[in-house]
Amino acid sequence: MIVPVSYYLVLSAILFGLGVVAFVFKRNVITVFMSIELMLNAVNLAFVAFARAHNQLDGLVFVFFVIVVAAAEAAVGLAIIIMLARNRESLNVERVNLLKF
């Protein structure tokens, strides 16, 4: 008996949901960023699970690209966060409100 692919999809959904919860409710900018990475990881898991289900490699290629793009995004995002921390002296998401209505 193998582990059915649907189990992996449910795990991916749970992780994605937890990532969304963390994104909405956390106040530290870096933690919000980490929740984005969690969501990307959940999506990667779904891709790999489907690649196994259809037995094709295209899912894995897409996962590769998602990982690379996430790494590039993390680098630039963290640089922006460093600048934010330097200029606003705080890492609170609610303090980044210069463009607020």
Add this chain to the structure above:
Amino acid sequence: MEFISQHPVLVVSIVKIAVLLFVVMTALAYLTWLERKVIAHIQARWGPYYVGAHGLLQPLADGLKFLFKEDVTPPVSDRLVYTLAPFLALSLALTAIALIPFGPPSVTVLGQPVLVVANINIGFLFLFAITSMGVYGVALAGWSSNSKYPLMGGLRSSAQMISYEVSLTISVVGVLLLAGTLNFNDLIAGQSGYYLHFIPRWHIFPQIIGFLCYLTAAIAETNRIPFDLPEAETELVAGFHTEYSSFKFAMFFMAEYANMITVSCLATILFLGGWLSPFPDSWKWQLFLPGVGLVALGIYCLVDTVTTMRGIARLQFAVVTLLCLGGGLLVLAPAAASLHGAAPWIATVNAGIQGVFWFTTKILAILFFYIWMRGTLPRFRYDQLMSFGWKLLLPVSLANLVVTSAVVLYFMMKGPG
């Protein structure tokens, strides 16, 4: 008995892991002994001499000291991270050794190859995955110690490690292009055969630049002299492990030496032909080399016991002599028997002994080179270190990769034959 025959993989794996753990811990301890002796002789002094004959019980004394020292925990900012860091460092370093093949995969017990704990198809990538996680031990230790010197040391050390990791990986890709596989056993098997019938086809000959880049990056990656500014005593007290004492410090210490052993094993497998012997197979006298070597060591120890040792050291060294001579004779027996056509299991045992002997010799050669560098060279300043890593080593590795891939492509296009 039923259990053993029904679950051979599980039982053999557990035994292999236990034996490997024991062997690696002993090897770590005696690597510290070797280092102290070699550096001492480079500096025209004796090194450990009194604790046991020729200082051979010094590692035991050091281990006991670490166990019994008082465990001082400074007012750290974060207790969980402070305790986690050395465990992380040591467990990662020991996990990496599980992937290394110490001998030919044909040596099997109950159908499972015994000289490698885990033979993974992408073994090489996994080894790099584990070494790239090693940065965490250093960074977390430095940060959680709540003190200036560890923080500076930890940040510098981890920045150095991640910089040289890039050059480490790229300098090896040339070898992978030549071999076409990521599996360690296949990498070693691809290095068998001889140019001109007596020069072995090791990857060091076409990839000499890759080898030098790899060795330099590996020395930087394991934070050894000449790249050890982040943990030098005159610069940063002790770097990221300043605030650690007794057993946690011992764990960092062991993790550093285990990392050294791992990168030496990797250099041996990738460039020096792993457990293959440098002599062609037709030279049958090479089968006696391990035994003769051990017996020669035993004779030297015998002469030393009789002439210069006194008192209890004489007793201890007599034991060492007997062990060497006994081991030598034990190893000579399968070699001689396999030459005169004996049972196949004797041939397998002999192949295993030969493989392990050559592997250990090559690792010891590289470790000796490491220790030699430590005793000889001054250390780099931090900015010199970083500019060396990014501005010299990385372009050289990339150039090596480009040239290697061009040559491989040329030979592929030319076609076979």
Add this chain to the structure above:
Amino acid sequence: MNLPFILFFVFALLAVAGAVMLILAREPIHSALALILVMISLAVIYLLLGAEFIAAVQIIVYAGAVMVLFVFVIMLLNMGLEERTDFSKLAKYAGMPLGFVLLLEIAHWMFHSQIGAAIANGPEPATAFSTVELSKQLFRPYLLPFEATSILILIAILGALVLARKEE
């Protein structure tokens, strides 16, 4: 209850525990460590799915480089915020149970629908995904995205360097 099942449940539990610790942790460094735990458990799950290369890339790139970047930034900007995730009362008492019910419905659909079943319960392929085949896919059909991502990385490096430089 054979070995793949046990491994899947253990590492799925670890992944979910890590994600929950990410939400509930007070210090950002603990959230980062929890996320590293999630990534490593996911790498093991990729191994269970036969994607060996992706598991190795996940550990090398994600757990070994991206998270190191996060940990460095958290250490350097040591403005550790006392994280009190302030859930409003509505969210706590109505939102979370409803969200849980939504999750159960999705799981029910996934386990019992006809479309899902054909994909989900097919036969297990005998071998893992081959790294050689994957690299052939990357360098032949998907060559353009591959080169585009390398330019993307170059842009990211330049961007990060420019943004994080001190004003002189």
